[in-house]
Amino acid sequence: MTAIPQDAALVRITDLHKGYGAHIKVLRGLNIEMKPGERVVVIGPSGGGKSTLLRVVMGLEEIQQGSVTFAGKPYISAEGSKTRIDTEQRKKIGMVFQHYTLFPHLTVLQNLTLAPRKVHGVSRSAAEDRGRAILARFGLDAKADAYPSQLSGGQKQRVAIARALMLDPQLMLFDEVTSALDPELVAEVEAVILQLASQGMPMMMVTHDMWFARNVASRVIFCAGGVVVEDGPPEQVLGNPKEERTREFIDRVFHIKG
Amino acid sequence: MDYTLDLGAVTRNLGPLFDGLAVTLQLTVAANIIGITAGFGLALLVLSRFALLRLPAMLFVEFFRCTPAIVQIVWFFYCVPMLFNVFLDPITMGVLALGLNLTAFNAEAYRASIQAVPREHLDAGIALGLTPAQRVLNIVLPQAMRASVPVLLTNGIGTFQQSALVAIVGVADLMYQGKTLATQTYRPIETFTIIALFYLAVSFPVSQLVGWLERRRGLAAR
Ligand SMILES: Nc1ncnc2c1ncn2[C@@H]1O[C@H](COP(=O)(O)OP(=O)(O)O)[C@@H](O)[C@H]1O
Ligand SMILES: [Mg+2]
Numbered sequence: 001m002t003a004i005p006q007d008a009a010l011v012r013i014t015d016l017h018k019g020y021g022a023h024i025k026v027l028r029g030l031n032i033e034m035k036p037g038e039r040v041v042v043i044g045p046s047g048g049g050k051s052t053l054l055r056v057v058m059g060l061e062e063i064q065q066g067s068v069t070f071a072g073k074p075y076i077s078a079e080g081s082k083t084r085i086d087t088e089q090r091k092k093i094g095m096v097f098q099h100y101t102l103f104p105h106l107t108v109l110q111n112l113t114l115a116p117r118k119v120h121g122v123s124r125s126a127a128e129d130r131g132r133a134i135l136a137r138f139g140l141d142a143k144a145d146a147y148p149s150q151l152s153g154g155q156k157q158r159v160a161i162a163r164a165l166m167l168d169p170q171l172m173l174f175d176e177v178t179s180a181l182d183p184e185l186v187a188e189v190e191a192v193i194l195q196l197a198s199q200g201m202p203m204m205m206v207t208h209d210m211w212f213a214r215n216v217a218s219r220v221i222f223c224a225g226g227v228v229v230e231d232g233p234p235e236q237v238l239g240n241p242k243e244e245r246t247r248e249f250i251d252r253v254f255h256i257k258g
Numbered sequence: 259m260d261y262t263l264d265l266g267a268v269t270r271n272l273g274p275l276f277d278g279l280a281v282t283l284q285l286t287v288a289a290n291i292i293g294i295t296a297g298f299g300l301a302l303l304v305l306s307r308f309a310l311l312r313l314p315a316m317l318f319v320e321f322f323r324c325t326p327a328i329v330q331i332v333w334f335f336y337c338v339p340m341l342f343n344v345f346l347d348p349i350t351m352g353v354l355a356l357g358l359n360l361t362a363f364n365a366e367a368y369r370a371s372i373q374a375v376p377r378e379h380l381d382a383g384i385a386l387g388l389t390p391a392q393r394v395l396n397i398v399l400p401q402a403m404r405a406s407v408p409v410l411l412t413n414g415i416g417t418f419q420q421s422a423l424v425a426i427v428g429v430a431d432l433m434y435q436g437k438t439l440a441t442q443t444y445r446p447i448e449t450f451t452i453i454a455l456f457y458l459a460v461s462f463p464v465s466q467l468v469g470w471l472e473r474r475r476g477l478a479a480r
Contacts, residue, residue: 058385060381087387093385097381099378100378101378101379101381103379103382103397105401115387115388118388119386119387119388163386164386167387
């Protein structure tokens with residue numbers, strides 16, 4: 001390992017072990033160091049722990065061993081049987097999930113303004129102005145007062161991204177945000193993520209769309225068996241993998257895609 | 259059968275029936291106030307992490323769900339005064355018996371709706387930086403409350419109908435007045451038909467409202 005000073009990493013995951021219950025081991029000593037400005041795409045077989053990894057980074061899960069630092073400061077660590085999570089650090093990270101998570105009893109604009117108002121004490125009018133501006137950027141201004149049930153899947157995911165951006169995250173996590181969508185709706189969501197990428201938003205994402213991965217990633221990590229198998233630029237990991245297991249996986253994925 | 263219907267025998271005596279209906283509605287409304295508020299508290303106890311709170315609450319719910327309402331009411335009327343030396347007027351006793359029964363059933367409705375809030379919504383709440391209390395207040399409760407309304411209404415009309423049981427312990431409700439009138443006039447068919455129509459007139463609109471709410475919910479969930 002090259003000696004990179006601690007503060008050079010945006011996220012540093014060290015020896016991460018994470019399972020569910022006593023018998024299911026998912027992550028088995030995972031190490032990842034993500035630098036500011038990087039866009040990391042995590043690929044790997046289904047059930048390999050990609051969602052678990054993102055959920056750990058979001059501070060949603062207990063871990064059994066290891067630690068995560070964020071922006072050079074401690075964030076998550078396993079201490080005995082307890083997991084310590086710095087909730088102030090957690091606020092700097094945003095996440096969009098595979099399943100729709102817009103709150104159905106709130107309008108689009110209320111979904112956007114809830115956290116800024118409750119968490120950061122932003123006034124309603126300031127939060128609404130900000131919300132409308134972000135919605136406009138994503139072509140959703142007409143939907144501000146709609147309820148989630150009135151939106152298409154693609155619109156829901158774009159609103160979910162807008163909602164996360166309201167808190168000015170320093171890192172965005174995307175876990176297969178297009179896999180619940182009808183094929184014709186995928187592009188509009190990917191376009192929004194590409195827009196963020198072009199503005200330099202650091203992100204870590206899981207996707208099965210290899211074309212999209214190649215477009216958005218500055219770095220691709222192939223995860224299997226709970227460890228990092230291969231880690232490198234997209235041209236390498238997706239185009240000409242060094243590891244046999246990566247090669248098999250990539251071949252299979254591209255074959256399925258036809 | 260040479261029985262000629264004579265509705266007049268009943269319609270001339272509507273006064274007591276309306277008095278009875280007023281008592282029945284009074285029982286229903288009061289029991290629902292208890293059931294809707296205490297039921298929510300009980301649901302929180304049932305969902306508690308602490309066995310000391312959870313187990314007694316679950317026992318309470320199961321007791322009321324697994325015994326016939328008529329047994330609960332009779333038990334309440336005869337055993338509570340003897341066991342606890344508490345003597346209340348019959349209507350208050352009726353309200354308490356019906357209210358506690360409804361509390362148990364409504365607690366189940368609240369519990370189910372609280373648990374039906376998708377886990378992912380809570381994860382999203384964490385990702386948005388909301389505190390546990392803010393997540394409960396802004397994400398869980400509004401969704402759970404809305405989801406509970408149809409069941410609360412259904413349980414509420416259930417209590418309205420079950421309230422007829424208090425007639426057997428001497429509360430002068432609609433059923434009691436009907437029995438009395440039927441005996442006085444020798445007109446059971448007319449009397450009990452009209453009594454049934456009274457109950458129907460109150461229950462039917464509420465049950466229609468429940469159907470409408472559920473259809474609307476079904477549409478919104480798409
Ligand atoms: N909440 C959970 N409880 C138990 N097992 C889980 C849970 N979440 C995920 N798992 C298991 O952990 C493994 C990794 O899951 P996941 O991180 O979702 O993989 P991926 O996103 O790569 O498909 C799977 O075997 C899955 O069944
Ligand atoms: Mg997954």
